[in-house]
Amino acid sequence: MFPNLDPKKMNDVMRKMGISQEEIEATRVIIEKGDERIIIENPSVTRIKMQGQESFQISGDIREEEESTGNAEEDIETIIQKTGCSKEDAKEALEETGDLAEAIIRLSK
Numbered sequence: 001m002f003p004n005l006d007p008k009k010m011n012d013v014m015r016k017m018g019i020s021q022e023e024i025e026a027t028r029v030i031i032e033k034g035d036e037r038i039i040i041e042n043p044s045v046t047r048i049k050m051q052g053q054e055s056f057q058i059s060g061d062i063r064e065e066e067e068s069t070g071n072a073e074e075d076i077e078t079i080i081q082k083t084g085c086s087k088e089d090a091k092e093a094l095e096e097t098g099d100l101a102e103a104i105i106r107l108s109k
């Protein structure tokens with residue numbers, strides 16, 4: 001960034017500007033977004049505080065995963081078997097409650 005500036009002087013300049021950095025020990029970082037997860041293994045995590053804001057700089061081995069819907073399909077089949085409702089009703093109840101037992105109870109009334 002700045003050629004010929006040693007790291008100690010750079011830290012002094014940053015501190016004078018109100019910028020602080022802190023290394024965070026982490027073994028894994030997971031970012032969840034909708035039905036997708038970004039997993040960062042062996043991360044190097046730095047917390048940066050500047051002008052009342054905090055941000056994180058993360059690097060490492062990155063992989064992406066999509067959330068499995070296998071369990072949801074099994075749950076929907078279980079709801080249908082226990083209540084005799086339609087697949088659409090079972091799916092809707094499961095989405096609204098987020099819980100298998102609660103969805104069965106709701107559709108059993």
